[in-house]
Amino acid sequence: MASQDEDDMIALVGLCVVLNKKKKCKRKMWSKKWLTKRNEYTHTRLLKDLVGEPSDFRNYLRMDEDAYKQLLLLVTPLIEKKDTVMRKSISPYERLIATLRFLATGRSYECLKYSTLISPQALGKIIPETCEAIYKVLKNVLQFPNTTEKWEVNAEQFEERWNFPHCLGAMDGKHIDIVPSADSGSYYYNYKGRHSMVLLAIVDAKYRFLLVDFGTNGRVSDGGVLQRTKFYEKLQSDELEIPKPCNVTEHFKEVPYVFVVDDAFPLSINMMKPFRQAQLDSAVREIYNYRVSRARHVVENAFGILASRFRIFHTQINLEPENIVKSLFMNSKGMS
Structure with a gap:
């Protein structure tokens, strides 16, 4: 009887190992499908159309186009990330817009993800990092x-x-x-x-x-x-x-x-x-x-x-x- 019990226990352990391997092999996507369509749905496309409307552009980012371009030029070297073989990085352009909208509206990261198509977890790193870069380039103001x-x-x-x-x-x-x-x-x-x-x-x-x-x-x-x-x-x-x-x-x-x-x-x-x-x-x-x-x-x-x-x-x-x-x-x- 003891040998039969031991065989049963070994079989049970083997089954658990197989199930765990199957769980580990289950692959997941980097992000939700709709978040991967940033070029199609994000508000950066709207911003291109606002260039011809100075008052709306200023209201959207709380600065005029010239000031925005100058700020983008200054912070880009500090916030630009490299693309990898796995995926493309979020551009300085998108990072700065997300940060300015956060400051302009006070909306939560969870709310901002629908207009920026950037996950709240990524925004939690992007926005403090971009603000720190803005401070470094503008502290002498x-x-x-x-x-x-x-x-x-x-x-x-x-x-x-x-x-x-x-x-x-x-x-x-x-x-x-x-x-x-x-x-x-x-x-x-x-x-x-x-x-x-x-x-x-x-x-x-x-x-x-x-x-x-x-x-x-x-x-x-x-x-x-x-x-x-x-x-x-x-x-x-x-x-x-x-x-x-x-x-x-x-x-x-x-x-x-x-x-x-x-x-x-x-x-x-x-x-x-x-x-x-x-x-x-x-x-x-x-x-x-x-x-x-x-x-x-x-x-x-x-x-x-x-x-x-x-x-x-x-x-x-x-x-x-x-x-x-x-x-x-x-x-x-x-x-x-």
């Missing part, structure tokens, strides 16, 4: 003043356009809503009752970003975010080449150059913020508050322009935190 003369030009523009003398820039923070990862707990939970990451920026008188810091969790206040930046370190150690205090009028002498901020930031010799409501006990203070608020609206308006252009800032971004940083600003701790 943010011209942070590094000389006294450049700071003085900023101050002159603020005085001319916003009637606030000796203003070097307007500073504020914006909470970018995110879908937190499962193990993050309340790490990103902010005072507004949402999960977010903080975008800290300094803007000049013409709504141009001079400095961007992004990546700090939403629990930290704007003042706390500022204190973690290289900008704050250099400001405290007097390494920013800020002009020395000088006279504004004969009545206002030795006035320092400042950044205008809101109540979330600390008051210092180089940071001016409005008086609180309980402190408004004179017309002079009310006029001062009006001037500070008027100058500080520049950074609020810049955030509005940014979110209007790239609608991803109106959504809850459902990506891993490190990919959110790559997809938006590439965190540089305040000295972009």
Whole structure:
């Protein structure tokens, strides 16, 4: 009887081996059939027809044709992949369009796959990689003043356009809503009752970003975010080449150059913020508050322009935190 049982067991093991081999031999396609028809159905064909419609082209990619072509030329060496004997690579043209549509609409990867004909798994690698390439080729566009003369030009523009003398820039923070990862707990939970990451920026008188810091969790206040930046370190150690205090009028002498901020930031010799409501006990203070608020609206308006252009800032971004940083600003701790 024992030998019969052993024979049965051997036969059963052999059957399992045969079935496993059959499962392993079952071949699968690289992707779904409709995803392989990218040249036929993708929105890149639509873009060719939009070339003759400048307003529609700009609305679709949030930039005009010349800017798009220049950007494509710059990022192609960084995002181009080689074809293999197995399949063709996704072209830089398609990669950049998918990335710009993601930023312009804020749609999920699952939703984007129907217009790009690229799988969500591939988009999860393509979009952060392309955003990182865009940052590398355009990081010098943010011209942070590094000389006294450049700071003085900023101050002159603020005085001319916003009637606030000796203003070097307007500073504020914006909470970018995110879908937190499962193990993050309340790490990103902010005072507004949402999960977010903080975008800290300094803007000049013409709504141009001079400095961007992004990546700090939403629990930290704007003042706390500022204190973690290289900008704050250099400001405290007097390494920013800020002009020395000088006279504004004969009545206002030795006035320092400042950044205008809101109540979330600390008051210092180089940071001016409005008086609180309980402190408004004179017309002079009310006029001062009006001037500070008027100058500080520049950074609020810049955030509005940014979110209007790239609608991803109106959504809850459902990506891993490190990919959110790559997809938006590439965190540089305040000295972009």
